[in-house]
Amino acid sequence: MKLATWNVNSIKVRLPQLLEWLSASRPDVLCLQELKAEETKFPRSDLEAAGYACAVSGQKTYNGVAILSRGPLADVVAGVPGFPDEQRRVIAATVQGVRAVCVYCPNGQAVGSDKYDYKLRWFAALREYLAAELKKHPRLAVAGDFNVAPEDRDVHDPKAWEGQVHVSEPERAAWRALLALGLKDSFRLFEQPEKVYSWWDYRMMGFRRNAGLRIDHILLSHELAQDCISSGVDKAPRKLERPSDHAPVVAALRAEP
DNA sequence: ATGGCTACGATCCGTAGA
Numbered sequence: 040m041k042l043a044t045w046n047v048n049s050i051k052v053r054l055p056q057l058l059e060w061l062s063a064s065r066p067d068v069l070c071l072q073e074l075k076a077e078e079t080k081f082p083r084s085d086l087e088a089a090g091y092a093c094a095v096s097g098q099k100t101y102n103g104v105a106i107l108s109r110g111p112l113a114d115v116v117a118g119v120p121g122f123p124d125e126q127r128r129v130i131a132a133t134v135q136g137v138r139a140v141c142v143y144c145p146n147g148q149a150v151g152s153d154k155y156d157y158k159l160r161w162f163a164a165l166r167e168y169l170a171a172e173l174k175k176h177p178r179l180a181v182a183g184d185f186n187v188a189p190e191d192r193d194v195h196d197p198k199a200w201e202g203q204v205h206v207s208e209p210e211r212a213a214w215r216a217l218l219a220l221g222l223k224d225s226f227r228l229f230e231q232p233e234k235v236y237s238w239w240d241y242r243m244m245g246f247r248r249n250a251g252l253r254i255d256h257i258l259l260s261h262e263l264a265q266d267c268i269s270s271g272v273d274k275a276p277r278k279l280e281r282p283s284d285h286a287p288v289v290a291a292l293r294a295e296p
Numbered sequence: 297a298t299g300g301c302t303a304c305g306a307t308c309c310g311t312a313g314a
Contacts, residue, residue, distance in 0.1 A: 052302090100305070147314085186313095205314065254314080
């Protein structure tokens with residue numbers, strides 16, 4: 040099974056690239072973030088025609104998440120139960136025995152801001168949710184835009200970013216608290232080249248300079264991590280005209296015995 | 297030097313992203 044996540048930064052603008060990427064990469068499950076569209080504007084029929092079932096939690100202008108799947112989607116749950124939030128950032132579904140949780144974690148804007156506080160509270164709620172999900176679903180994958188670069192090697196210029204939002208110690212502690220549940224960063228299960236990132240600033244020719252952050256991740260439960268045979272970032276879509284600022288991240292699982 | 301793009305929804309600028 041091929042799992043993937045991609046922050047598309049507007050489903051409307053990126054639909055042609057998304058269809059092209061689905062056709063070329065053939066993921067079994069794709070988690071999407073930053074749809075920036077309500078459900079009614081979600082291009083469901085185009086994606087179904089491409090062979091994908093869709094579970095969508097949309098919102099006008101901001102946020103919005105979806106799970107696309109080549110197999111049937113079951114037990115769809117939007118949001119974090121017990122954490123009321125108008126921002127559409129989470130959707131979960133079961134596909135072929137895998138519980139997939141798609142997350143668009145808050146940006147946090149600046150350390151110490153209200154949005155930063157919200158980010159940390161949001162991560163605490165996510166942790167509680169995932170702890171409960173893990174008990175119910177030993178085959179759990181959490182994929183999305185976490186807006187946290189876990190370590191300095193995930194940052195193009197750690198000195199410049201030191202203490203900033205996305206790398207601050209409380210954010211990294213929130214990330215490690217997710218790993219402490221028993222989740223593995225699929226990317227780090229394998230030897231990887233240096234300076235692999237998943238997001239590059241549109242400004243200052245960020246992509247050309249590879250001035251990026253690795254903030255999009257696929258976390259796997261112990262059981263799924265054992266079946267994971269590869270993981271990486273697909274930079275190809277970031278090279279296209281009018282790209283998303285994020286690239287897709289992929290993890291491949293060995294077929295179940 | 298704190299900017300620099302991009303998308304959106306509102307107008308032709310403000311908000312947000314990261």
